[in-house]
Amino acid sequence: xxxxxxxxxxxxxxxxxxxxxxxxxxxxxxxxxxxxxxxxxxxxxxxxxxxxxxxxxxxxxxxxxxxxxxxxxxxxxxxxxxxxxxxxxxxxxxxxxxxxxxxxxxxxxxxxxxxx
Numbered sequence: 001x002x003x004x005x006x007x008x009x010x011x012x013x014x015x016x017x018x019x020x021x022x023x024x025x026x027x028x029x030x031x032x033x034x035x036x037x038x039x040x041x042x043x044x045x046x047x048x049x050x051x052x053x054x055x056x057x058x059x060x061x062x063x064x065x066x067x068x069x070x071x072x073x074x075x076x077x078x079x080x081x082x083x084x085x086x087x088x089x090x091x092x093x094x095x096x097x098x099x100x101x102x103x104x105x106x107x108x109x110x111x112x113x114x115x116x
Contacts, residue, residue, distance in 0.1 A: 008024065008025050008078060009024050009025075009078045009079065009080055010022060010023075010024040010025065010026060010030060010072060010077055010078065010079045010080070011023045011024050011079075011080045011082075012065050012068060012069055012079065012080070012081050012082060012085060013080075013081075013082035013085070014061075014082050014084050014085060018054075019051055019052070019054060020051060020052040020061045020065050020082075020085065021049065021050060021051040021052075022034060022039065022050040022051070022068075026048075026050060029075070030072060030075075030077055031050070033068065033071050033072055033075065034050055034068055034072075036071070037064050037065075037067050037068035037071060038052060038053070038064040038067075038068075039051060039052055039064075039068065040052070040053060052064060052065065059087075061085070062084075062085050062086065062087045063087045065081060065082075065085040065087075066081065066085060066086060066087035067087075069081040069085075
């Protein structure tokens with residue numbers, strides 16, 4: 001395993017106020033991965049604040065933080081996930097992305113009644 005400079009590691013952690021946010025070097029691809037996992041990107045005085053929404057509950061936050069960490073790790077980013085954020089893994093590794101809507105198949109036009 002390669003040692004990484006602490007400034008290059010992406011940290012996903014729960015802050016003192018209970019918020020889940022991301023710090024570290026986040027490039028454009030990592031930013032898109034985080035957005036896909038449910039993180040919000042808000043302009044701040046010193047760059048951007050990357051965080052999960054506040055009103056979803058700890059279980060949801062843990063699942064999405066773990067999902068983000070798993071996706072970033074799969075993309076070979078060095079990631080540190082806060083110990084309070086590990087999701088319970090009863091049988092699967094992380095929540096799946098939302099299901100896609102069903103494909104609209106061509107349908108025959110409705111049957112018409114007899115003409116009068």
